[in-house]
Amino acid sequence: MSHPALVPGAVAVVTGGASGIGLAAARRFAALGLHVCIADLGPDRLAAAVAELTPDAREDAEIAGFEIDVSDRSALADLERAVADRFGGADVVMNNAAIQIPTDALGPDTDWRRLIGVNVWGVIDGSQVFAPRMIARGRPGLIINTGSKQGITTPPGNPAYNVSKAAVKAYTEALQHQLRNTPGARVSAHLLIPGFVWTPLAAGDRTDKPAGAWTAVETVDFMLERLAAGDFYILCPDNDVDRATDEKRMAWAIGDVIENRPPLSRWHPDWTPRFEAFLRD
Numbered sequence: 001m002s003h004p005a006l007v008p009g010a011v012a013v014v015t016g017g018a019s020g021i022g023l024a025a026a027r028r029f030a031a032l033g034l035h036v037c038i039a040d041l042g043p044d045r046l047a048a049a050v051a052e053l054t055p056d057a058r059e060d061a062e063i064a065g066f067e068i069d070v071s072d073r074s075a076l077a078d079l080e081r082a083v084a085d086r087f088g089g090a091d092v093v094m095n096n097a098a099i100q101i102p103t104d105a106l107g108p109d110t111d112w113r114r115l116i117g118v119n120v121w122g123v124i125d126g127s128q129v130f131a132p133r134m135i136a137r138g139r140p141g142l143i144i145n146t147g148s149k150q151g152i153t154t155p156p157g158n159p160a161y162n163v164s165k166a167a168v169k170a171y172t173e174a175l176q177h178q179l180r181n182t183p184g185a186r187v188s189a190h191l192l193i194p195g196f197v198w199t200p201l202a203a204g205d206r207t208d209k210p211a212g213a214w215t216a217v218e219t220v221d222f223m224l225e226r227l228a229a230g231d232f233y234i235l236c237p238d239n240d241v242d243r244a245t246d247e248k249r250m251a252w253a254i255g256d257v258i259e260n261r262p263p264l265s266r267w268h269p270d271w272t273p274r275f276e277a278f279l280r281d
Contacts, residue, residue, distance in 0.1 A: 003227045004140040008033025008059055011087040013079070015039045015070050015126060016097030018049040020199030021146065021192075024216035025094055026053055026063075028224060033058040035087050039068040039079055040097070062087075070097045070122030071114070073129070080129045089133045095126040096146040096192075100201055103160035112160045119164035124171055127189070131179075134187045141187035142227065143179075145172040149193055149235075149246065153253045156267055176232055190227060194219050195238030195246075212240030248279050 012029040016022040017038030026036045030053050038049055046065035053063045066082065068075050083090050098119045101111045123145050134141040150158075151165025169191060176189035196202070198213040209215070219236055226234045237243055249266070252275055256265050265271035 001228055002032065002224060003142060005091050005142045006032050006034065006224070006227075008061070009035070010091040010139075011035045011037065011083060011089065012092035012094065013037045013039065013083055013090045013130065014094045014096060015068065015122065016146075017094075018042065018045040018065075020201055021194065021197060021216045021219055022094065022096040023049055023053075024220040025096065025223070027056055027217075028220050029092065030054075030057040030061055030063060033061050034092065035062045035064070037064045037066060037079075037083055037087075037090075039066045039070070041067060041069060043067055069118075070095075070126060071117035073121070073125040076122075076125050077129045080133070084133060089137050090130050090141075091134070091139055092142045092144070093126060093130045093134070094142075094144040094146070095123040096144075097122050098146065098164075098201065100158065100161055103158055105159045115160045116164055116167075119161070120167045120171075123168050127171070127175055131175075131187065135179075135182060135185045138184065139186060143172075143175065143187060143189040144192055144223070144227075145175075145189065146192045146194070147172065149195065149249075152193070153249050153266070154264065156264060173232075188232075190231070191233055192223055193233060193235045195236045195241055197236075197238070212238060214238045245279065252278060 012034045014022045014026045017026045018040035026038055030036045040046055046067060050063045050065045057063055066079050068079050099115055101115050103111050127143055145168050147168045148165035150162045151169045154162040172189050172191045179185050179187055179189055196213045197216055197219050198209040199216055222236050223234050235246060252266055256263055262268050266275045
C-alpha cells in the first residue's frame with residue numbers, strides 16, 4: 001500500500017528531477033500514474049529526462065519539464081502557478097535539488113552563498129510557495145525535503161554543505177510540526193536522509209559505482225516504503241552502513257553537546273579510540 005497522496009491523477013513536482021534521486025523518484029511517481037513536473041537546469045537535460053520517463057508513465061499521466069533555478073523564489077512561484085494552471089495544483093512536492101561546492105569554514109563567501117541559496121532557500125521557498133494551495137485544496141499531500149546524514153553528524157570536509165543540510169532538517173521538522181497543527185490540513189512533511197547513494201552529485205570524477213553505495217532507485221524504493229509507514233525521518237541505510245551504526249554515530253554527535261566534548265570529537269585524535277569502542281558496545 002502506498003501513501004494516499006500517491007494515486008493516479010495526482011500531481012508531483014520534483015526539483016533536481018533530471019538526474020539522480022530526483023529522476024528515480026519521478027520515475028516511480030510516473031509509474032504510479034501521477035502527473036510529474038520535473039524542475040531542473042539545462043533544457044537538454046530536461047528534455048532527455050522527460051523523454052526517458054514518458055514510456056514509464058501509467059495511464060494518462062503527463063511528464064512535463066520546467067527549467068528552474070531553485071535559488072530564485074520568483075521562479076519557484078512561477079512554477080507553482082504553472083502547475084496550478086495546467087493540473088490544478090500539486091499533491092506531492094519533492095524539494096530535492098542540491099549542489100556540492102568544496103568549502104571550508106572561512107570561505108570563499110561566494111561559494112557559501114551559492115550553495116546555501118540552492119540547498120537551503122530552494123527547500124524553504126519550494127515549501128512555502130507550494131504549501132498554501134496544497135493545504136487549501138484539502139487533499140492528501142506530501143512535501144518531501146531531501147536532507148543528508150551530513151546535516152546530523154556534520155563531518156569535517158565541507159562545512160557549507162553540512163550547514164545547508166542541517167538547516168533542511170531543522171526547517172522540515174518545524175514545517176511538519178506546523179502542518180500537523182493546522183486545522184484541516186491533510187499535507188505532511190517528511191525528511192529524506194539518504195545514505196551513500198551513487199548519483200552524479202556523489203560520483204564526482206568517478207565512473208564505477210562503489211560496492212558500498214546504494215543506487216538512486218534503491219533509495220527511492222526505501223523512501224516510498226517508509227512514506228507508506230508514516231515515517232517523518234526517512235533514514236536510509238546503504239551497503240556499508242546499517243541503521244544501528246547510523247544511530248550510534250548520531251548518538252555520539254549529540255553526546256558532544258551533552259558531555260561537553262570537543263566539537264566533532266569523533267574525528268579528534270584524543271576521542272577517536274573512545275568512539276570506536278562506543279561503536280563496538
